Amino acid sequence: MQTLDQSDRFTFLHIDLNSFFASVEQELHPEYRNRPLAVVPTLGDTTCCIAASYEAKALTIKTGTQVGEAKRLCPEIILVQGNHNVYAEFSHKIAAAVERCCPVAHTPSIDEMVCQLIGREQEPPRARKIALEIKQAIKDDVGQTLRCSIGMAPNRYLAKIASDMQKPDGLIGLLPSQLPRAVAHLELRDLPGVGAKTEVRLNAKGITTMESLLALDRPGMHKLWDSVWGDRLYHWLRGADTGDDGAPVDSGVQKSLGHSHVLGPEHRSQGGSWAVAHKLLHKASMRLRMEKFYAGSMGVTIRYQLTREQAARMKSKKHFSGIKHSSWGMEARFRDCQDTLTLLSVLRSVWQQSPQGPEFERPFFVGVTLRNLIPESEFQESLFGDEGNRGELSATMDKLNLKYGHTTLHFAGMLPARDSAPTRIAFTQIPVQYGVDYM
Template sequence: MAEVPQAGEFQMPQDKFVFLHIDLNSFFASVEQQLHPEYRNRPLAVVPTKSDTTACIAASYEAKALGIKTGTLVGEAKRVCPEIILIHGNHAEYAKYSHAIADAVELVCPVAHTPSIDEMVCQLMGREQQPENARRIAYDVKQSIYTHVGEALRCSIGMAPNRYLAKIASDMQKPDGLIGLLPSQLPRAIAHLALRDLPGVGARTEARLNAQGIHTMPQLLALDRHGMHRLWDSVWGDRIYHWLHGHITGDDGAPIPQEMQKSLGHSHVLAPEHRTLEGSWAVAHKLLHKAAMRLRMEKFYAGSMTLHIRYALNREQADRMRAKQHFSGLKHTGWGMEARFPEAQDTLTLLEVLQKLWQKRPQGPDFEKPFFVGVTLGRLLQEASYNPGLFAAQDRRSQLSSAIDQLNLKHGHTTVHLAGMMSAKESAPTRIAFTQIPVQYGSEWM
């Protein structure tokens, strides 16, 4: 990890805005309200299924006003608001609108980063950084989205000297907000926030800070850089210090670039008909099929694979074992194992690895009701850095995978597949992506 600039190496705070962070408000629900004018100004939730035990993926602001939010169980949402509109999520539409919004933003200011499907970051240059000019650009971005994409789509924009503060500012006023944080306004402008309002501070980090005597933002902001370093016990503390004080360090909290991507994969909560050993294997096979295809489309080789399985438990089993609780209320236990191997990207080689992992899964009456499967490919190596082996068999497998990809890209991702996933061919569809924009490969999204 790169060193944080020391005193004198970073640009001292100036009252200017370098980044705009655009956060699309209740994005999935707003897309549905744009697509269906009859849903506007009404409580609406986007859901994976309409089962009472599943959770809402997103909620409109009308639903949020009633206390319904992301993670609320569908049954609870219906109890709170019997007339709530429940919509099956459509990742293809959300990706299409995300790209359309990015195009609308580009008409005003280039998009420098896309942290997630409902976030975009613009970096301002030269005179654009002057506060009055940055505000004008932000208002123009809002108008461009309204004019070119749709009136139901609103965004909150945060303006700040660095990306970290811009992200914080974008969350401070919703919906349709516009907040700027200048160094001259710090730290008082963020002193009222909770620790959990800081990007990267979740429940575990908050508990760790609490254990060290930090319970409020004023307590955190009172620390100098060395104190912040000690608090985090890493260079991350130095970065947090500089970002919160509005410094322009050149290290603005950017996500890991693609060339540093470490893993990719898919997971799936099994439908009732697949909650058997045979059904879960078929779904795992399908997940590998998708992951291997993505691996090739994104031009990577993988050097490791991790298989995760969660097993549902009855009351007696849950009392006897260290059970966890799923958001649906289901008690379960989990298992996972990683295998490492020479870098590969063809489906047959990866399937052999999956089969070996599957054979090592736990056995016995406590592990007969799988309800969740995940397959992750890791230790990624860019295709350009891969040294081909000397064995023709691997080349033939790669050629076979390439031929299958060409057919599936043209006719649908499961048109040609291995027999092991037949019973789960329609299972594990592409889910709504929070942390990335789904990519269209051929006729489908992934």
Template sequence: MDLVLPQHDFFGFLHVDLNSFFASVEQQLNPEYRNRPLAVVPTFADTTVAIAASYEAKALGIKTGTRVADMKQICPDILLVQGNHTTYAEFSHKIHAAVERCCPVAHVPSIDEVTCQLIGREQEPPRARQIALSIKQAIRDDVGETLRCSIGMAPNRYLAKIASDMQKPDGLVGLLPSQLPRSLLQLELRDLPGVGARTELMLNRKGVTTMEQLLALSREQMHKLWNSVWGERLYHWLRGHVTGDDGAPVPRETQQSLGHSHVLAPEHRSAEGAWAVAHKLLHKAAMRLRMEHFCAGTLSLTIRYQVSRAEEAQAAKLQQHHSGIRHHNWGMEARFPATQDTLSLLEALRELWQKQPTGPGTGRPFFVGITLNRLTDERAQQPDLFRDTHARNELSRALDRLNLKHGHTTVHFAGMLPARDSAPTRIAFTQIPVQYGVDYM
């Protein structure tokens, strides 16, 4: 690990975090929504949850993950808006352009975050602060007045992310090397990127319940606490050291899987409706597979079934979805020679579909997930002497050409017709959506 210790107070990174991004986009596009409690939801059902909430809704206690039924109890007049993936992706790209006017974008961690790396005199605190303020103004001028962001400044990327969360909305916080690590003492363990509920429980079991206790550990103790080099890296990051990776996720050389999942709208919570949605999810995944020049060797199907109170005693191994729906899961994987054509993948899906369980607790599917695994580069595939794949591949590519031009559900197989307008592209939190033709996926 190449370690650079801070010699003076400087900021190496700016982390820009858009506040209530999806809700703010809706308020920008619809002035009548401004200054009103608003929640963005994936579908209009009381069992679904908010994927974003406006500042006004947050002031009432409504936040990401709040169930629609609970929101209506808190605020009967709350505005519910169905999320629009394409619109948010377009706004995200506009924000990148606005930031670029002030400072080059170095990383794009998610759809509502941007990181800039500072160089030379830009690292001096007064100059870094001036750049941060210019970014805020550029977003307001170029993208919209409702779009506000919190910016964190720090010597490394990990701390810049932490700083951006310390003051919301519209915050600007800098963490100088000379103030570290004492300026982090007021944080909770869950405030650290990479520390979720499970990691927090692990730390608690090992006797670490506060930031003060964590920061008191030596580098060797941090390594032992995590039982990996991650603990050692975290020790350095929290002290403002520059390690060369700055908290960035380690990229994989080859993508391992791709897929889509969807919580079914009430009108599709039947065997026929779930099949139509699964058909559409596969249609989208297969198209992405070809656009990204992969072939898949396995297909995984996951179904979650809603269980009524009367069926709970008969159904085994129940779980609870974040929406509060009591359910049990079923899943199975099909293996086949590597392929990328929709018809072959659809045949595999149909075989899996016929193997799903029957009996108590399986009459109301409410979630379907499709994942294509064992991805390989299409250029590495050898011709199969026993299968005529050329005609199928040509058919799939012909469908792609039409769907890229007119929208990805313009031409499709009949099985997905009942769900043609359902299961829209989901909101991407951890990556920027890719535009294929006229649609984002």
């Protein structure tokens, strides 16, 4: 009888929800099930799909496919405008279902969770049983259409890789005794952290396949990446635990927060874009206070749509929607503050310095970011106190907006955009609920 290698254990489970946004829509709307569906930020042909059901993926429609192209590939495709609040609620429900089987140790994004196994849980049969219990708990507690792929491995990096190896509804384990040969068949782009630009750089250095990457020794990997990342990757791919398990190094200090928005056609003007920027700042300043920070600078970005003639004679970029554009940005520093009225005056001052002329008459994207954050505990009060009771005014607005919705009470400048720029779908973080809204 063959005995199991005692070193063959799984330390991490990586749970990847399959076509999460699209699956939520199919769970809420039974009539959408087994039909091609795409979730979109706005209902317009120039925008892109942010999620696609597996029925749509079978027709080569995926995240990033332009809506007009998706309609060409599948005229009967169902297009649903994404609802950030609903996806956040489902994510929390799924986390609770997973917790019923195994504690969630880390949440990399809204559709991913990581569990760390301990003791006898690490034995492959027990780890597999826990993974199957997680799948069933999600179906029982949240919905039948919500499937997940689970990767089991000795470190987090490999667990994430394994979760992508079989979709949908997959369950793959990478045992130490099988490594690194168990990943030798993958493409370089299958490695987390290796995108298109990195792949080109690796190819230029003679690394074109996973086999050629795995053939390098540790010094060779360090030289290839020219950083400690190469050393880490060498060990991760062989099943070792380096202490950070593939997680990004987090300084523990939040540096910025903000919001951005692709403008709807009705707001692609100077007045419309200002109203949207005003609303973005309204949301950001409220978050600033809820998360107990003060900001010391503000960055503003505007992108302007160009005509074909303008793009031909100017330096331009191409947005993922296909729009050719030019960009302008500016950062302003100020005394640390967190009240909306002071931040609004900064935004107005920056906005007045935005470029003028025929090339800047069609803004289509606005971003507002508050930077140089410091915790409230480190803020030094002004000798003159709360000038104009601005802090009290913001606190009063927050009370009402938390109770009735974050646009209940606001300054008049954002009125034309009050119902636009909804909270964006979060790919890289779990949204936080403040009062009745997620932000």
